[in-house]
Amino acid sequence: MLLSPAELPFPVSPAAVYGRAAPWALEIGFGDGRFLVELARLHPEWNLLGAEVAPASVSRALRRLRREGVARARLYRGDARFLLRNLVPVRGLERVYVNFPDPWPKKKHAGRRLLQPHFFRLLATRLANGGALLLTTDHPEYFEFATAAGKASGLFAVRPGPPPPETLRTKYARKWLDQEKPIFHAAFHKIAEAGETFPPIRRYPMPHALMQGALPPAEAFEKQIETAPEAGVVLLEAWQSGPGLIILARVEEPELVQEVLLEARPSNSGVFVGLRPNCSPLVSAGVKRAVGLLVRWLESRGLETRQRSY
Numbered sequence: 001m002l003l004s005p006a007e008l009p010f011p012v013s014p015a016a017v018y019g020r021a022a023p024w025a026l027e028i029g030f031g032d033g034r035f036l037v038e039l040a041r042l043h044p045e046w047n048l049l050g051a052e053v054a055p056a057s058v059s060r061a062l063r064r065l066r067r068e069g070v071a072r073a074r075l076y077r078g079d080a081r082f083l084l085r086n087l088v089p090v091r092g093l094e095r096v097y098v099n100f101p102d103p104w105p106k107k108k109h110a111g112r113r114l115l116q117p118h119f120f121r122l123l124a125t126r127l128a129n130g131g132a133l134l135l136t137t138d139h140p141e142y143f144e145f146a147t148a149a150g151k152a153s154g155l156f157a158v159r160p161g162p163p164p165p166e167t168l169r170t171k172y173a174r175k176w177l178d179q180e181k182p183i184f185h186a187a188f189h190k191i192a193e194a195g196e197t198f199p200p201i202r203r204y205p206m207p208h209a210l211m212q213g214a215l216p217p218a219e220a221f222e223k224q225i226e227t228a229p230e231a232g233v234v235l236l237e238a239w240q241s242g243p244g245l246i247i248l249a250r251v252e253e254p255e256l257v258q259e260v261l262l263e264a265r266p267s268n269s270g271v272f273v274g275l276r277p278n279c280s281p282l283v284s285a286g287v288k289r290a291v292g293l294l295v296r297w298l299e300s301r302g303l304e305t306r307q308r309s310y
């Protein structure tokens, strides 16, 4: 019932995942899964998909779906933007629900809000023609922010209206209704797509290099940063591991942020530089850059590169 990108082709074939072709609806940020159960009851003819970043919520929702006998729902633990871009085929979804998204009320955090211009461009490519996103929120500022971004995209007709009754039965809906807060709702109907297709993130073979020379000690390590629009890489910290080094890297790419362990260790044929075993990131262009950045730092400390594969 849980979808794992490591085991799936990009994008997925919904008919193969669900065992039937049917209209496909996604809920982003499903929390405790109550709304997915409601949807399964209201629309037994739909295939359901949920995305949620919080692992504890995913476990709770999974238990709830099993308890309620919901068989046509699949859950993804991770960022909905990654799911949309990499697992959902172009024009695959009829409906997307966002119920009570995190409002990120501070101005300096507005960039973390989900319903941004970039998101609407991506969403338009994953919604079928005639498909729609339904937003329900208690937060007037976020509502304004999202409706303005949707309209400005030129890709959606934004129609505010009363929230569908089922969106008022989620955990957060009950909490805000108990506090007598007003609830805001709008449907974003797809009217166009931008030229972008947002192809799935490309995966590469394991990047590595063989170097020659004496490894510096971990104390000699200083944070290394490389910024580029397609991927930002920071080598954050290094630890001594016997005669080798372990390095923590943060790799930021659109819709994908990964923390990755790299290593540089003596081997029979020199110094091996690459990904630490058992750390299994998605080997993206950014992860390759992280290995390249580590190699360059080691070169600056006097090592020579004999062979590189990244």
Ligand SMILES: C[S@@+](CC[C@H](N)C(=O)[O-])C[C@H]1O[C@@H](n2cnc3c(N)ncnc32)[C@H](O)[C@@H]1O
Residues within 6 Å of the ligand: 028, 029, 030, 031, 032, 051, 052, 053, 054, 057, 078, 079, 080, 081, 099, 100, 101, 102, 114, 170, 171, 172, 173
């Ligand atoms: C305020 S809660 C609302 C939960 C639920 N929809 C409800 O109404 O009870 C927002 C949820 O969205 C999840 N979330 C935030 N950003 C997300 C993202 N980019 N992808 C998937 N889930 C996300 C959070 O972990 C949290 O569970």
